[in-house]
Every structure is written in C-alpha cells, then in structure tokens.
Amino acid sequence: MRRSRPISIAVGAPSAGRGGRVSSRTAKASLAAGLALSVCALAGCSSSSGPAAGGGGARTGNIRVLANITPVLTKAYYQGLVAPFVKSHPGVTVTIESPSGTNVQSTLQQELVSGSAPDIVASTLDPVVAQQMIAFPDSSWVTSTPLSDSNKVDGKIWQVATGQQNQSLVYYNQTAFQKAGITTPPKSLAEFTADLAKLKGAGYVGLQTAGEWVTGAQFSMMANPGLLGDDPGWYAERNKKKVTFEQSAYNTYLKAYEGWIKTGAVPKNSLGEKYQTSIDTFLAGKSGMFVMGSWLNASVNSAKNLSFKVGVFPTPTADGSTPKQMSGQAQPYSILKSSKHQGLALDLVKYLVTDKSAVTASLKSEGNFRAGYSYPGTELDAAVGKIVDTAPGTVNGTAGPGVNAGFGNELNTVVQSLYTGESADKAVAKLDSWWNANAGQ
Incomplete structure (x- = not known):
C-alpha cells in the first residue's frame, strides 16, 4: 500500500482539519461522573499520602515493572521508554516483567498472595486491587493525566495514564468493500449485518475475531456505546436491580452476534485464533472488517507490502446514530503499597507520564491521544x-467504578459460548445471573 504523507496529530486543539492537523478533544466529565458509584466497600481503600505525596525513600535500587506485553508494547518498548530515566539516575535499574498468568490482573493477584508483587504495574487494573495501591498525590501532574478521575476509589487516584485510547472502531479492507459492492461504511446494526453477508459472498471472512480475550472485548466495543450512551450510570442501576442485561443493548447485540455465527459471517473456528493471528489474518487481506481499539493503527502503519488500504469507521448503533466512543486510559501505571522503593517508583511514574519525549513515544506507539501533545501520523491516524x-461523547467499558470485578472475563466467556451453540437468550440470562451473584464485589 502506498504510504500517504505524515500528518501531525495535534490533540486537544479546538478545531480539526486545518493545515493538515487533526485535533482530538479530551473526554468530558460524563466518562467518570456518569459511572460514579461508591466503592468504599472495598476494605482498606487507600488514603495514604506519605510516600506518594513526599516521594521519600531510597533513590537507588531495582524497580520491578509488571507490564502489559502485546505485539506493540513489547519488553523492548518498555525498556526503551525507561532508558533515559535509568541513565539519569545512577544506581537505578528497571526490570520489565511479563505476565506469568493469563493476563496482568491474574498475575498480580498471584504475586500478591505469594508476597512477590512488583513495584509498579503498567496495565489497566480492576478497582478491586486499588486497596493494594498507593494514592497518588493531589498534584497537577497527577490530575492532568488523561481520564484521571475515571476510576477513583474512595476519592483517590490510584492509577495514572500516559494517554487516552479510543476503542469503538471498525477497521475495514477497502478493497474487500469494493468487491462486495459496499459503497459506504455501515452506520446501523442492520446495515452492518447486511454488509457481513456481502463480504462473505465476495469470498472474505466478514468479521475478523479471535479467541483469548478478543471475543468479549470486541463485543463490548460494539455494545457499550448503546448500553451506556444514554445512561452512563447504567452499571450503578444494575447493582440496584433497576435494569437488566436482558432489557438492554447487550441483548440486541448478542442476538445479532448469534446470527453472524449461524450465517458463517463469523467462522465458528474463530476461537482457535490467537490475538496476533487475528491481526495477521486481517492484514493479509482475508477479512472484511475488524473491530478493535485505536492501538491497531500501529500494526497497520508498520505493516509491509499491504495489498489494500485500511479504512476505519465508528462501531454501528442499533438505529444508525453516531455513537459515543468507548474510551479508556492508555498505558496506565499504579504503584504497590508493598513496594520497598515507593519514592523511586513514584519518580519513575512521574517521568513516564510527564516527560515530553516519553509521553510522545507512548502516544505514538499505539496511536493514542492526549491534550497538548502532537506527533507525526498517517492518514489512518487522522481518520x-x-x-x-x-463523537458526541465517551463511555467507559467493562472496568471502572460500578463494574463488578471479573465482569470482563465473564462477558468473554458468555460471548464465546455463542460459538458452541448457546442461544443469545440463554447468554444474556447468564450475564444477569452472574451479576446478581457478584453484585457489590
């Protein structure tokens, strides 16, 4: 594919499109405030301001960082990110650690039990572990980080991020669309379903997906704008049993997904694919559409000899209206209370989320956004x-205040059950049953 000239992605500018610059406004208060739910029931909510506020403690030693390792966020990436900090701090080393379990969350829980927890966690975490983290100081460098209020626990910020990622996106093969006779990207769920059939008829996999965590994540990227778009406090209402999944957008999307599997628009053997394989399959030109977050831009931009041009559009809504974007913190960091190097860990995290070069490298790595920062981007980044x-606003996802711990894993299991013959009716009933059994956790 011929590369278009670089475009500067200027985040937080008041307007878009002038002089080849693309702006991206910061998410508004509805992201956090709408989902706000008291989580003081989490015993031991962090209220300490000692190490976090003062940054005391030894300034030498080894800092262990348990990081979210992905095809883009490799160990080498993190090592390069912290290298300038290490160079400017004699006597300091940083060890990047990969998850030993299925993901960072499960690995952290195992290490907490065994007493071998790291100093820093570089990954999005469920609020259930907030009690194990220090509270960041009420300083401007903390409160100015993207979506810093999005998952406060007991009024404390325990996780700070480098950027903001946008997740309710559908990447598509423009050549496949042309061959299938699709002239414009679908806006409604009905149009999306019809286009999946057209792509299958043209010899493509309609919707690229995979097993592991991908199945449930893609579903939430599609359904959450509908679930939370008009009612950002939906999870809080579900905990009060005022609403149900059966009567929500989740039921609508589960029934649509069930139909996609039955018609073969989504192959039944998709669960056998790994996340990286799903990316490779899409980039090989075998799939028509791929629901994924903005971090996919990095894989597309670095791909060699693409035979087609990749386009992107917002996930479809039930009625075809413009959806809010499911958004979240990108490359967040938390510091363990058990760390023997809290002051040094705080120095490192502050560097990672405030140093201009470090922040810019982080944003560029996954095509993320942050007010006041810009970096050279491609046509896809601009799109x-x-x-x-x-977008008319943002919504949170399957993590954050009001969302019961473990819901993301349960949703993934339920969506994957559709591939083994479970009906959408039974699937949504399982979600309600699980939520009733785990409410308040």
Whole structure:
C-alpha cells in the first residue's frame, strides 16, 4: 500500500482539519461522573499520602515493572521508554516483567498472595486491587493525566495514564468493500449485518475475531456505546436491580452476534485464533472488517507490502446514530503499597507520564491521544482523530467504578459460548445471573 504523507496529530486543539492537523478533544466529565458509584466497600481503600505525596525513600535500587506485553508494547518498548530515566539516575535499574498468568490482573493477584508483587504495574487494573495501591498525590501532574478521575476509589487516584485510547472502531479492507459492492461504511446494526453477508459472498471472512480475550472485548466495543450512551450510570442501576442485561443493548447485540455465527459471517473456528493471528489474518487481506481499539493503527502503519488500504469507521448503533466512543486510559501505571522503593517508583511514574519525549513515544506507539501533545501520523491516524472529534461523547467499558470485578472475563466467556451453540437468550440470562451473584464485589 502506498504510504500517504505524515500528518501531525495535534490533540486537544479546538478545531480539526486545518493545515493538515487533526485535533482530538479530551473526554468530558460524563466518562467518570456518569459511572460514579461508591466503592468504599472495598476494605482498606487507600488514603495514604506519605510516600506518594513526599516521594521519600531510597533513590537507588531495582524497580520491578509488571507490564502489559502485546505485539506493540513489547519488553523492548518498555525498556526503551525507561532508558533515559535509568541513565539519569545512577544506581537505578528497571526490570520489565511479563505476565506469568493469563493476563496482568491474574498475575498480580498471584504475586500478591505469594508476597512477590512488583513495584509498579503498567496495565489497566480492576478497582478491586486499588486497596493494594498507593494514592497518588493531589498534584497537577497527577490530575492532568488523561481520564484521571475515571476510576477513583474512595476519592483517590490510584492509577495514572500516559494517554487516552479510543476503542469503538471498525477497521475495514477497502478493497474487500469494493468487491462486495459496499459503497459506504455501515452506520446501523442492520446495515452492518447486511454488509457481513456481502463480504462473505465476495469470498472474505466478514468479521475478523479471535479467541483469548478478543471475543468479549470486541463485543463490548460494539455494545457499550448503546448500553451506556444514554445512561452512563447504567452499571450503578444494575447493582440496584433497576435494569437488566436482558432489557438492554447487550441483548440486541448478542442476538445479532448469534446470527453472524449461524450465517458463517463469523467462522465458528474463530476461537482457535490467537490475538496476533487475528491481526495477521486481517492484514493479509482475508477479512472484511475488524473491530478493535485505536492501538491497531500501529500494526497497520508498520505493516509491509499491504495489498489494500485500511479504512476505519465508528462501531454501528442499533438505529444508525453516531455513537459515543468507548474510551479508556492508555498505558496506565499504579504503584504497590508493598513496594520497598515507593519514592523511586513514584519518580519513575512521574517521568513516564510527564516527560515530553516519553509521553510522545507512548502516544505514538499505539496511536493514542492526549491534550497538548502532537506527533507525526498517517492518514489512518487522522481518520481516527476525526472520529474522536465528531463523537458526541465517551463511555467507559467493562472496568471502572460500578463494574463488578471479573465482569470482563465473564462477558468473554458468555460471548464465546455463542460459538458452541448457546442461544443469545440463554447468554444474556447468564450475564444477569452472574451479576446478581457478584453484585457489590
């Protein structure tokens, strides 16, 4: 694919499109405030301001960082990110550790039990572990980080991020669309379903997916704008049993997904694919559409000899209206209370989320956004920026205040059950049953 000239992605500018620059406004208060739910029931909510506020303690030693390792966020990436900090701090080393379990969350829980927890966690975490983290100081460098209020626990910020990622996106093969006779990207769920059939008829996999965590994540990227778009406090209401999944957008999307599997628009053997394989399959030109977050831009931009041009559009809504973007903190960091190097860990985290070069490298690595920062981008980066600019707002996902611990894993299991013959009716009933059994956790 011929590369278009670089476009500067200027995040937080008041307007878009002038002079080849693309702006992306920061998410508004509805992201956090709408989902706010008291979580003081989490015993031991962090209220300590000692190490976090003062940054005391030894300034030498080894800092262990348990990081979210992905095809883009490799160990080498993190090592390069912290290298300038290490160089400017004699006597300091940083060890990047990969998850030993299925993901960072499960690995952290295992290490907490065994007493071998790291100093820093570089990954999005469920609020259930907030009690194990220090509270960051009420300083401007903390409160100015993207979506810093999005998952406060007991009024304390325990996780700070480098950027903001946008997740309710559908990447598509423009050549496949042309061969299937699709002239414009679908806006409604009905149009999306019809286009899946057209792509299958043209010899493509309609919707690229995979097993592991991908199945449930893609579903939430599609359904959450509908679930939370008009009612950002939906999870809180579910905990009060005022609403149910059966009567929500989740039921609508589960029934649509069931139909996609039955018609073969989504192959039944998709669960056998790994996350990286799903990316490779899409980039090989075998799939028509791929629901994924903005971090996919990095894989597309670095791909060699693409035979087609990749486009992007917002996930479809039930009625075809413009959806809010499911958004979240990108590359967040938390510091363990058990760390023997809290002061040094705080120095490192502050560097990672405030140093201009470190922040810019982080944003560029996954095509993320942050007010006041810009970096050279591609035409695809600009297209995502335009979607963010024109979205009517943002919603949170399957993590954050009001969402019961473990819901993301349960949703993944339920969506995957559709591939083994479970009906959408039974699947949504399982979600309600699980929530009733785990409410308040």
